[in-house]
Amino acid sequence: MGLDFSFLPVLPQVETLKRVAPEIWSNEEVRAIWIEGSFGQETADRYSDVDLRLAVPVARFRKWETPDFTALFKGLCIAHQRLFPQEEAILHHVLLETGEMYDLGIQRIDRLALHGTSRLLGCRDPALAGSFTEPVTVSAAVSPGSPGTDPDPGTVGQLIVDFWINSNKHRKVLYRGLDPMVIVGLQTERAILIRLWAIHASGQDLGAAKPTIHTLTPQIRSIGKTGRNALEVLGAPVRNRTELKALIERHRDEVARVGRSLAEQYTFAYPEVVEATVRAGWEEFLSTD
Incomplete structure (x- = not known):
């Protein structure tokens, strides 16, 4: 049973996928293999990660917490990290010697959760294949990011209060001569500011999700509509005490x-x-510093 790559674009990652996927598919434990994310949405570019998903039997699921990445990726894997093992899904980040990144997600066949961008490459079970033609649900465990929600006034107000509380600590840190520590606090503030900008521009709140390319993309795309000189604010130099202030x-x-x-x-x-x-x-601190 062959794999279907016909819907994929002409990109370097696809050529690599055509080398790697048959090796993975040769393992009979893999009952279905599919693509999600930007390749599933047909919005991929030459630097897009490959979101590759596998469905395996329940009895073999835990084995995929620690697969042989060298064999699985035909010797191309040079580094990997396991992001999380859950009851129904495992996700691995895999870096290949080509510089390409794979998000390899493993699911149990009895708890299949498909993303709206799922595109089937191959399936051994007809019943399982039917899942790809039915309405699908989003699984936070295996899909990038979450849709925004209508902003809650109380949450947005508290976010602003959180900013000012965090900002108030800078004078203490500077007074004690711990200047590099201020940068840590500024990172927290940047995250709050980006979230506020995004809410203001889009009318949606993506929440305080872990910052990744996927979760930050809609926020960063929106800040140009509302933030004044956003890059100058986010990337301003902090090489000395004057610039920190x-x-x-x-x-x-x-x-x-x-x-x-x-x-x-x-x-x-x-x-x-x-x-x-x-x-x-x-102002009181500055008058004595």
Whole structure:
């Protein structure tokens, strides 16, 4: 039984897949093999990961927590990481010597959860093949990211409060001469700012998902519509104490701007007292620093 690559685009990853997939398919434990993500959506480019999925029998499922990646990928695998083993799915990140990345997802055949972009390469079980022609459900375990939800005013308001609380800690850290630690706090603030920008631009909240290319893509695509000089804010240099202070203040000004706009849009009270308190403490610190 051959594999169907006919729907895939002409890209370097597909040529590699045509070498790798038959080797994986030669293992009779693999009852179905399919593609998801950008290749399933027909939006892949030359740097897209290959989201490859396998369905295996329940009795053999745990074996796939630690497969022989060298054999599985015909000697092309140079590194891998197991992101999570769950009851119904296992996900491996695999780096090939070509520089290509594979997200190899393993599912139990009795708990098959397909993503809306699933495209079948091959299937040994007719009953299983039927699953690919029926309405599918999204499995967070094996699909990239989650759809956004309507912003909750309380959640957005708390996010702004969280920013100001985090920002208030900078004066303590700088006072104690722990300047490099400020960068850690700024990273937290960047994540909050990106989320606020995205809510403001799209009207959707993707939540506090683990930052990955998949989860950040819709947020980053949206910030150009609302963030002023977003890259300058996110990528401002922090090579010395003066630049650290300048970026702290720039983050604050941007959160104040977009935060007030969101408060008006979603009818919640902007935390004016919190901001004023943090700014007053900062001015007091600067007068003595």
